[in-house]
Amino acid sequence: MDGTSEVGLRINGKPFSRVIDNRTTLLDLLREQAGVTGPKKGCDHGQCGACTVLLDGDRRVNACLLLAVSLDGADVTTVEGLADGDRLHPVQQAFVDHDGFQCGFCTPGQICSAVAAIAEARAGWPSVVTPPDTPPGPVEPTAAEIRERMSGNLCRCGAYVNIVAAVREVAR
Amino acid sequence: MDFLRPASWEEALAAKAEHPTAVPIAGGTDVMVEINFDHRRPDVLLDLNRIGELHDWEVGEDTVRLGASVSYTRIIENLRSVLPGLATASHTVASPQIRNRGGVGGNLGCASPAGDAHPALLASGCEVEVASVRGTRMIPIDEFYVGVKRNALAPDELIRAIHLPRADGPQQFSKVGTRNAMVIAVCAFGIALHPSTRTVRTGIGSAAPTPIRAKAAEEFLAAALEEGGFWDNGKIIPPAVARQFAELVSGAANPIDDVRGSASYRRHALGVMARRTLGWTWDEYRGNERSARCA
Numbered sequence: 001m002d003g004t005s006e007v008g009l010r011i012n013g014k015p016f017s018r019v020i021d022n023r024t025t026l027l028d029l030l031r032e033q034a035g036v037t038g039p040k041k042g043c044d045h046g047q048c049g050a051c052t053v054l055l056d057g058d059r060r061v062n063a064c065l066l067l068a069v070s071l072d073g074a075d076v077t078t079v080e081g082l083a084d085g086d087r088l089h090p091v092q093q094a095f096v097d098h099d100g101f102q103c104g105f106c107t108p109g110q111i112c113s114a115v116a117a118i119a120e121a122r123a124g125w126p127s128v129v130t131p132p133d134t135p136p137g138p139v140e141p142t143a144a145e146i147r148e149r150m151s152g153n154l155c156r157c158g159a160y161v162n163i164v165a166a167v168r169e170v171a172r
Numbered sequence: 173m174d175f176l177r178p179a180s181w182e183e184a185l186a187a188k189a190e191h192p193t194a195v196p197i198a199g200g201t202d203v204m205v206e207i208n209f210d211h212r213r214p215d216v217l218l219d220l221n222r223i224g225e226l227h228d229w230e231v232g233e234d235t236v237r238l239g240a241s242v243s244y245t246r247i248i249e250n251l252r253s254v255l256p257g258l259a260t261a262s263h264t265v266a267s268p269q270i271r272n273r274g275g276v277g278g279n280l281g282c283a284s285p286a287g288d289a290h291p292a293l294l295a296s297g298c299e300v301e302v303a304s305v306r307g308t309r310m311i312p313i314d315e316f317y318v319g320v321k322r323n324a325l326a327p328d329e330l331i332r333a334i335h336l337p338r339a340d341g342p343q344q345f346s347k348v349g350t351r352n353a354m355v356i357a358v359c360a361f362g363i364a365l366h367p368s369t370r371t372v373r374t375g376i377g378s379a380a381p382t383p384i385r386a387k388a389a390e391e392f393l394a395a396a397l398e399e400g401g402f403w404d405n406g407k408i409i410p411p412a413v414a415r416q417f418a419e420l421v422s423g424a425a426n427p428i429d430d431v432r433g434s435a436s437y438r439r440h441a442l443g444v445m446a447r448r449t450l451g452w453t454w455d456e457y458r459g460n461e462r463s464a465r466c467a
Contacts, residue, residue, distance in 0.1 A: 003173055003174065003175075005175055022173050022174070022175040022217070023173055023207065025204070044208045044209070045204075045205040045208055045209065046201060046204075046267075046269070047354050049267065049269060052269055055272075059245075059272045060268060060269050060272060061269050061272055061273055062201075062269045064208065065199075065201050065205070065208075065270075065273065066200060066204070067197070067200065067204070067217070067219070069175050069219075070197070070219045070221050113268070113269070116268070117268065125245075125248070126252075126263075127263065128263040128352065148353075151267055151351075151354070152266070152267025152268050152269045152270065
């Protein structure tokens with residue numbers, strides 16, 4: 001073995017295959033080989049969430065903590081894959097409407113994370129702040145729920161207030 | 173760096189036997205941090221993601237067999253009623269992104285004293301199923317942690333599953349950190365009431381070289397509950413008993429001063445968490461007893 005492998009996956013619906021160094025993370029593959037630069041490299045160890053992408057439809061993951069070779073056959077959606085042509089995804093539109101950013105570096109990760117967070121709350125998954133006696137069914141998107149569910153994404157500009165408003169609007 | 177991708181459990185065991193230094197990687201939430209920062213440069217990585225059975229769980233009559241790679245998200249979604257202690261701890265692991273990837277096998281493999289699953293595992297009294305080409309063995313959780321970031325695995329062994337007794341009573345978990353998400357716990361505490369055996373088990377995280385139980389505290393509490401007939405009469409635990417329990421938990425810890433907190437703060441916080449979680453679990457137990465009597 002020479003430390004390389006062939007990997008084939010779908011990025012925003014398009015097939016992509018390449019022989020890559022085994023140490024390549026999904027984040028580096030996306031940014032440096034596939035030219036998909038929406039996911040950002042903030043901390044490179046899963047703390048900041050700027051590299052958040054959706055794996056196989058709905059699960060949000062940190063692209064910096066995944067080895068690309070382990071994802072053969074996977075379906076990856078980045079912020080570039082959310083809009084429908086020129087029509088923004090509702091979460092993207094809400095971030096614009098509520099001014100949910102300042103510098104924008106964390107935004108692609110925030111938006112991918114929010115898409116999954118909203119789907120999880122609608123599916124009735126509880127979080128650590130969901131009261132134990134909550135009946136089954138969609139979880140009420142209170143500010144506390146949104147803050148907890150978005151806790152894997154940091155914003156150094158501190159746009160949290162507007163991010164919560166944006167997520168809340170779509171989650172309702 | 174070589175990258176091995178076994179398609180079956182048997183292939184994985186054969187690969188581990190051939191490359192005992194190979195680092196197993198499943199969710200990758202710990203191993204990848206070390207690789208990205210060059211803290212570790214493994215010659216061989218053993219990717220376990222293709223082995224479907226590691227992502228499965230089975231709820232039996234008395235025990236739950238939890239595949240090593242079942243993500244914390246899945247534990248929260250599916251196993252809250254049968255493994256409440258572990259599910260509560262799972263809620264607080266890192267962030268949603270990490271919980272979608274990480275699982276209990278990784279916590280056990282790294283054996284960091286700060287792993288969030290350990291207090292719940294110790295309190296449950298589970299067993300860890302490990303295997304190699306030589307065969308399978310069950311390691312009681314009390315014998316699993318042998319040193320700082322060291323566990324009882326032989327170099328050719330892999331963690332396959334965790335066998336946890338189904339909860340027979342209330343269980344709780346609590347931890348202290350600067351925020352809920354993405355912090356390494358300053359210290360953590362888990363408790364499980366076992367009414368069927370009239371015992372109590374505990375687990376302490378981040379306050380000793382390994383995750384530990386507070387055995388003296390467990391024994392004291394079980395004796396006090398028995399003596400007062402509390403399991404039957406469901407009365408409130410006297411504050412003096414709760415205080416003594418908390419002090420014994422503090423005393424069981426062997427913490428250090430580090431950047432996250434001082435040893436004396438950790439001891440103090442453990443006592444507070446022990447008293448609170450005992451109150452929560454006992455309230456739940458009394459509530460259940462009361463509604464059972466009314467029914």
